[in-house]
Amino acid sequence: MEDSAAQPELARRAWARLAPFAAGRLFEPFLAYACVTDQPGHAILASEGVVGLPRVTQAGGVSNFVFCGHRASLGKVQIEFDGSDNILFLGAHATPGHCKIRVHGSGHVFHFGSFSSASSLTVLLQGEGGKILVGDDCMFSARIILSNSDQHAIYQRATGARINRERDVLIEDHVWLGRDVRVSKGSRIGRDSIIAQGAVVSGEIAAHVVAGGLPARMLQTDVTWSRVRADSLAEAEASPGHRQRLLRAEKLRRRIAALEAGAGPA
Structure with missing residues (x-):
């Protein structure tokens, strides 16, 4: 940083900007x-046990922070900053795979939740003060693109005013994105939902639905999904793989509680 003596306080202030989205999620406190x-x-x-660190390039700017959660696997993550006061959070046990994060502008926040995963992912943040927020336990397939911008400006000829401003993206907990899905600016996807292969999300998708198409629209309601393939939800939830994920989540909750109580990692 420009002033390493001020770094802890700058980092703490950056951390505070994540708090509104962190509420109710598996989110380690700053002291971790x-x-x-x-x-x-x-x-x-x-935090402890991170496997590999992101590779960061800095084209310009100051006071950018990357937080890497407990036992996250981040060796394939590439980050490019061209701006200041940006915050990237990669949660505990996160495995974002071949992930490229390009941040152009200042004051942005990117959150990739605990236990979330991706095969390959591109994140594009432009403008000023934007947010792309991904909840816990999401599963992204390959060649996923998340963007808060159209990448180029569009103007109204009569007035000269720009008409395509950047807009935030929110993906709630436990969302599955199929291969080649693009989530465009201003999108919101509710928890437990599934976005079909090749879809383009450009608005709001409700919770517990399957959506697909260009643009994505609701195809089925009242659904959930599992990382475990089984003939019924009951069989999936009884599987060793599902139980192991629940145990890991409970262990992380105990760790967070111990840290918040000042007792040190559990």
Whole structure:
């Protein structure tokens, strides 16, 4: 950072901006993180057991922070900053795979929740003060694109005013995105929903639905899904794989509770 002595306070202020989205999620407190990389323009703070660190390039700007959660696997993540005061959070046990995050502008927030995964993912943040927020236990297939922008400006000829401003993206907990899905600016996807392969989301998708198409529309309601393939939901929930994920989540909850109580990691 430009002033390493001020780094802890800057990091704490950055962390506070994540709090509204973190409520009710598997979110380690600030004291779980220690600075592991402090470079001109950006710093990486990691919790215990992180496997690999993101590779960060800095085209310009200062006071950018990357938070890496407990036992997250991040060695294939590439980040490009061109701006200041941006915050990226990659949650505990997250596995974002071949992930490219490009942040152009200042004041942005990107959150990739605990236990969320991706095969390959591109995240594009442009403008000023934007947010792309992904909840816990999401599952993204390959070649997923999340963007808060159209990438180029469109103007009204009569007035010269720009008419395609950036808009935030929110993906709630336990959302499954199929291969080649694009989630466009202003989109919101409710928890437990499934977006079919090749769909383009450009608005609001309700919780517990299957959606697909261009643009994505509701195809089926009252659904949920599991990472375990089984003939019934009951069989999926009774499977060793599902039980193991529940145990890992409970262990993380105990860790978070111990940290918040000041007792140290559980």
